[in-house]
Amino acid sequence: MMNRVILVGRLTKDPELRYTPNGVAVASFTLAVNRAFTNQQGEREADFINCVVWRRPAENVANFLKKGSLAGVDGRVQTRSYEGQDGKRVYVTEVMAESVQFLEPKGQNQNADRGEGYTPRPNGGQDNPFGNQNQRQPQPQRNTRLDEDPFAGGGQIDISDDDLPF
Amino acid sequence: MMNRVILVGRLTKDPELRYTPNGVAVASFTLAVNRAFTNQQGEREADFINCVVWRRPAENVANFLKKGSLAGVDGRVQTRSYEGQDGKRVYVTEVMAESVQFLEPKGQNQNADRGEGYTPRPNGGQDNPFGNQNQRQPQPQRNTRLDEDPFAGGGQIDISDDDLPF
Amino acid sequence: MMNRVILVGRLTKDPELRYTPNGVAVASFTLAVNRAFTNQQGEREADFINCVVWRRPAENVANFLKKGSLAGVDGRVQTRSYEGQDGKRVYVTEVMAESVQFLEPKGQNQNADRGEGYTPRPNGGQDNPFGNQNQRQPQPQRNTRLDEDPFAGGGQIDISDDDLPF
Amino acid sequence: MMNRVILVGRLTKDPELRYTPNGVAVASFTLAVNRAFTNQQGEREADFINCVVWRRPAENVANFLKKGSLAGVDGRVQTRSYEGQDGKRVYVTEVMAESVQFLEPKGQNQNADRGEGYTPRPNGGQDNPFGNQNQRQPQPQRNTRLDEDPFAGGGQIDISDDDLPF
DNA sequence: TTTT
DNA sequence: TTTT
Numbered sequence: 001m002m003n004r005v006i007l008v009g010r011l012t013k014d015p016e017l018r019y020t021p022n023g024v025a026v027a028s029f030t031l032a033v034n035r036a037f038t039n040q041q042g043e044r045e046a047d048f049i050n051c052v053v054w055r056r057p058a059e060n061v062a063n064f065l066k067k068g069s070l071a072g073v074d075g076r077v078q079t080r081s082y083e084g085q086d087g088k089r090v091y092v093t094e095v096m097a098e099s100v101q102f103l104e105p106k107g108q109n110q111n112a113d114r115g116e117g118y119t120p121r122p123n124g125g126q127d128n129p130f131g132n133q134n135q136r137q138p139q140p141q142r143n144t145r146l147d148e149d150p151f152a153g154g155g156q157i158d159i160s161d162d163d164l165p166f
Numbered sequence: 167m168m169n170r171v172i173l174v175g176r177l178t179k180d181p182e183l184r185y186t187p188n189g190v191a192v193a194s195f196t197l198a199v200n201r202a203f204t205n206q207q208g209e210r211e212a213d214f215i216n217c218v219v220w221r222r223p224a225e226n227v228a229n230f231l232k233k234g235s236l237a238g239v240d241g242r243v244q245t246r247s248y249e250g251q252d253g254k255r256v257y258v259t260e261v262m263a264e265s266v267q268f269l270e271p272k273g274q275n276q277n278a279d280r281g282e283g284y285t286p287r288p289n290g291g292q293d294n295p296f297g298n299q300n301q302r303q304p305q306p307q308r309n310t311r312l313d314e315d316p317f318a319g320g321g322q323i324d325i326s327d328d329d330l331p332f
Numbered sequence: 333m334m335n336r337v338i339l340v341g342r343l344t345k346d347p348e349l350r351y352t353p354n355g356v357a358v359a360s361f362t363l364a365v366n367r368a369f370t371n372q373q374g375e376r377e378a379d380f381i382n383c384v385v386w387r388r389p390a391e392n393v394a395n396f397l398k399k400g401s402l403a404g405v406d407g408r409v410q411t412r413s414y415e416g417q418d419g420k421r422v423y424v425t426e427v428m429a430e431s432v433q434f435l436e437p438k439g440q441n442q443n444a445d446r447g448e449g450y451t452p453r454p455n456g457g458q459d460n461p462f463g464n465q466n467q468r469q470p471q472p473q474r475n476t477r478l479d480e481d482p483f484a485g486g487g488q489i490d491i492s493d494d495d496l497p498f
Numbered sequence: 499m500m501n502r503v504i505l506v507g508r509l510t511k512d513p514e515l516r517y518t519p520n521g522v523a524v525a526s527f528t529l530a531v532n533r534a535f536t537n538q539q540g541e542r543e544a545d546f547i548n549c550v551v552w553r554r555p556a557e558n559v560a561n562f563l564k565k566g567s568l569a570g571v572d573g574r575v576q577t578r579s580y581e582g583q584d585g586k587r588v589y590v591t592e593v594m595a596e597s598v599q600f601l602e603p604k605g606q607n608q609n610a611d612r613g614e615g616y617t618p619r620p621n622g623g624q625d626n627p628f629g630n631q632n633q634r635q636p637q638p639q640r641n642t643r644l645d646e647d648p649f650a651g652g653g654q655i656d657i658s659d660d661d662l663p664f
Numbered sequence: 665t666t667t668t
Numbered sequence: 669t670t671t672t
Contacts, residue, residue: 001174001672002172002173002174003199003202004171004173004502004572005170005171006168006169006170006338006502007170007243008167008435033168033169036167036431047245048245049245070435070437072404074500076213077171077215078213079213081669089669091669093215093216101499168404168406170406174334174570174599175672176671176672179670197671198671198672199671200671212670212671214671234671234672236671238570240336267334267506271568271603333506333532333534334504336504336505338502339501339502340500341500342667343667344666345667362666362667364668365575366667366668367499368499378667379577380666380667381575399666400668402667404500408545409503409547409575411547425547425591426591589665
C-alpha cells in the first residue's frame with residue numbers, strides 16, 4: 001500500500017486555521033493547480049484541490065500563506081465521510097499535507113514545517129502531545145473550533161483528534 | 167504547477183468500463199489503500215480513492231483487474247463538478263490515472279498500459295483518434311455509455327470527450 | 333514496476349544543451365535541493381541531483397532556465413553506465429525529467445513543456461521524428477554534439493538516440 | 499524545495515544490513531525497476547537503483563526482503579561523495595527510503611515500517627535514541643560495521659551517524 | 665565541487 | 669459504504 005501526492009499551485013483563498021477541542025491546530029486550504037494541457041476549447045483549466053494540514057505546519061500555513069501564494073504540498077490522498085445536513089452521507093476526498101513548502105520569492109521563512117513531517121516531542125505519556133495548557137500552542141485567533149467541515153462549511157463536526165496522523 | 171499521485175492498493179470492486187459517444191474508453195475503479203498507521207482505537211483504516219483511466223489502459227484495466235486486485239496508479243488529482251439530482255452542484259475529487267500497474271503475481275501481463283502514458287497514433291487529422299469504425303476499438307460489452315457520473319451513478323453526464331487528457 | 337521522482341530546487345549552473353547525431357535535443361542540468369532538516373552540526377545541506385531532459389522541453393530549459401532558477405521536475409530515476417577514461421565501468425544515476433516547471437516569478441512563460449510529457453508528432457514513418465532537415469529543430473548554438481557524458485564531461489559518448497524515452 | 503521518489507521493483511540481491519559505530523541500523527539494497535517502454539531494439543530495459551534505509555525499517559528490510567522480492571519505496575533522492583581508493587572524489591546518487599512496502603503476496607507481515615517514517619521514541623535525552631545497550635537493538639549478525647560504502651564496497655567509511663535522517 |  |  002502506497003499513497004503519495006505532490007502538488008504545486010496557488011491558494012484560492014486565505015487558509016483557515018481551526019483547533020480541535022484538545023487544542024490541536026488544523027489548517028485547510030484549496031490549491032488551484034493549472035493543468036499542463038488545454039482542453040478541446042483551447043482553454044487551460046485548473047484543478048481545485050482541498051488540502052488539510054495538522055499541528056505546527058498548520059500554524060505556519062496560517063501565518064505565512066494567503067490567497068494567491070504559490071505553495072508545494074507533499075502528502076497523502078485521504079477520504080472521509082460525514083453526515084450531511086440532509087442526513088445523507090457525504091464523501092470527501094482531500095489531500096493530507098505532511099509538509100508544505102512556501103515557494104513565494106519574497107518570504108524569508110521558506111519552510112512551512114520542520115522538515116520530514118512533524119515529529120511530536122514526548123510529553124510524559126499523554127495521548128495528545130499538545131494540551132490547552134501548552135504554551136507552545138497558540139490560542140485560536142478567532143473563536144473557531146472544529147465544529148464543521150473545514151471545506152463544506154455547513155456540516156457537523158467531522159474532523160476530530162481521531163484524524164490525527166500520529 | 168505540479169500534480170502527481172502515486173497509489174498502491176486493492177480494487178474494492180470490479181472496474182467499470184464505459185465509452186464516450188465518440189467511442190473513447192473510460193474505466194473507473196476505487197482503490198482501497200490501507201493507511202500506514204493505526205488510529206487512536208488501534209485500528210488500521212483505509213482510504214477509498216476513486217480513479218479514472220482513459221483509452222487503451224482503460225481497456226486493460228477492465229480486462230485484467232477485478233475486485234481485490236493489487237494495483238499501482240501513477241496519475242494526477244483531478245476535480246470536476248456536476249449538477250446533482252437535487253439541482254445542487256456536486257464537487258468531485260478523483261485520480262486521473264496515466265498508467266496503471268498490475269501487481270498481482272499470477273498474471274503474466276504485468277503492464278496495464280504501453281508505458282509512459284498513452285501516445286495516440288496519428289489518424290489523419292481527426293480530432294478524436296478513435297472513431298466507432300476503428301477496429302482496434304472494442305465495442306461496449308454492456309450497453310453502457312457515459313450518461314452519468316462513473317462513481318456517483320445517479321447524476322447527469324459529466325464526463326465527455328472534453329475531459330480527454332490530450 | 334513504478335518509478336516517479338518529483339523535485340523542486342535551483343539550477344547550480346546554466347543548463348547544457350546538446351544534440352544527438354540525429355538532431356535530437358538533450359539538456360542536462362543539476363538541481364540543488366535543500367534538505368528539509370539540518371544535520372547534526374545544525375547545518376542545512378543540499379542534494380545535487382543531475383537531471384536530463386529530451387526534445388522540446390530540453391530546448392525550453394536551455395532557453396528559459398539559468399543558474400539559480402527555481403524549477404520543478406517530474407520524471408523518473410534512470411541508471412546507465414559507460415566506460416570511464418581508465419577503462420573502468422562508471423555507473424550513473426540521474427533523473428530523466430518528463431516535464432520541467434519554471435517556478436521563477438518573473439518569467440511569463442511558465443511551462444517548460446507542452447504538458448503531459450512530450451508527444452511526438454507523426455513524421456511519415458521515420459524512426460526519429462526529428463531529422464536535421466526539420467525546420468522546427470534549431471541547430472546547436474555551439475558546435476556541441478553528444479560525444480561525452482553530459483555531466484562527467486571526460487567520458488566517451490554514452491547518450492545516444494537509443495536513450496530516447498520513446 | 500521538494501524531493502520525493504516512489505519506486506516499485508525487485509531486489510537484485512539480498513539486502514545488506516550494517517550498523518554505525520553508535521549501533522544504528524542501515525540497510526542497503528538495489529531495486530531493479532523495469533522501464534515501461536522498450537528501447538529501439540525492442541528490449542525492455544531496467545533501472546538499477548541503489549536504496550538506503552535507516553533504523554527499524556532497515557531491520558525489517560533485512561528480515562523480510564531477499565533477492566527477487568517485490569518492494570515499494572517512498573523516499574528522497576540523496577547525493578553524497580566520498581574519497582575513492584585512487585584519491586579521487588566519487589559522487590553517489592541514491593534513494594533514501596523513508597518507508598519500504600513489502601508487495602510479495604506470501605508474507606504475512608506486509609509493512610516494513612511503522613508507517614509515516616520512523617519516529618524515534620524518547621530515550622532520556624541521549625542524542626542517539628539507540629545505544630548498543632538497547633535491547634530492542636539487534637546486534638549485527640555478521641561482524642559488519644559501516645567501514646565502507648554500502649554499495650561500492652571498496653571505499654572508505656562514508657556513512658556515519660551524521661547521515662541520520664533526524 | 666554546485667543553488668538561494 | 670468499499671480491498672487483503
